[in-house]
Amino acid sequence: MKRLLTLMFVVTVLTACSNPNKQPEEEKAVHQTKTTSNQKEKKIKTHKLTDKDKRFIRLIKDGEYDKVIKETSDLRNVFEKDYYFIASVYKKEKELKETHSGTYDDYSYMSAMLDKVVYVENHNDLKIEQFKEMNDKRLKSAKKEQEILDEKERKEEKNEKLDAMNDRTANPKEVSIGMTTEEVLTEGWGRPIDINTTVTSNGKREQWVYKGNKYLYFEDGVLTSIQY
Secondary structure (H helix, E strand, O other): OHHHHHHHHHHHHHHHHHHHHHHHHHHHHHHHHHHHHHHHHHHHHOOOOOHHHHHHHHHHHOOOHHHHHHHHOOOOOHHHHHHHHHHHHHHHHHHHHHHOOOOHHHHHHHHHHHHOOOOHHHHHHHOHHHHHHHHHHHHHHHHHHHHHHHHHHHHHHHHHHHHHHHHHHHOOOOOOOOOEHHHHHHHOOOOOOEEEEEEEOOEEEEEEEEOOOEEEEEEOOEEEEEEO
């Protein structure tokens, strides 16, 4: 009995001693697997420049953008396809410098093309990172300017419609079946003195009341009937 207990004790001690060593080995194996996986992923993203790549780079530096665009437009090679986007951006930049212009749409186009460049770090010779940073600043500035212009245009358009509406209200012109409510306001009888609205399952109907017992009837915003 004592021998049996002694044997069980020895087995328990040996098992306890062996487990701590096993766990680090498993962790080490997992770490090695992750390292190998990362190395493979890094290897996939690494690209060694070929003579063809160097030629494209030289053409872009020499300003031969159209030639690069033509030769790379149908390429399926991801790395070589980058030169298509890069050449397109530099071509647009050249055009903007020549015309001393540059709008929000121009910078948006350039930003979209730059975002399609996959191997950014591999194109250091073409200064893609610096160009992208510069274009982002211009895009942000142009966006603010565009928003100001859009707001100004909206106000001008609103004022023009208001002026036209007031003019038609004071000096009505003929209306015809098929005109929209906006056309009636700015091109026809102008602003009514009252509007009666009816909403049914078939749509929206409106009766516009004008001076002199004149009425216009609309269905879903379109003039369908005129009553004098």
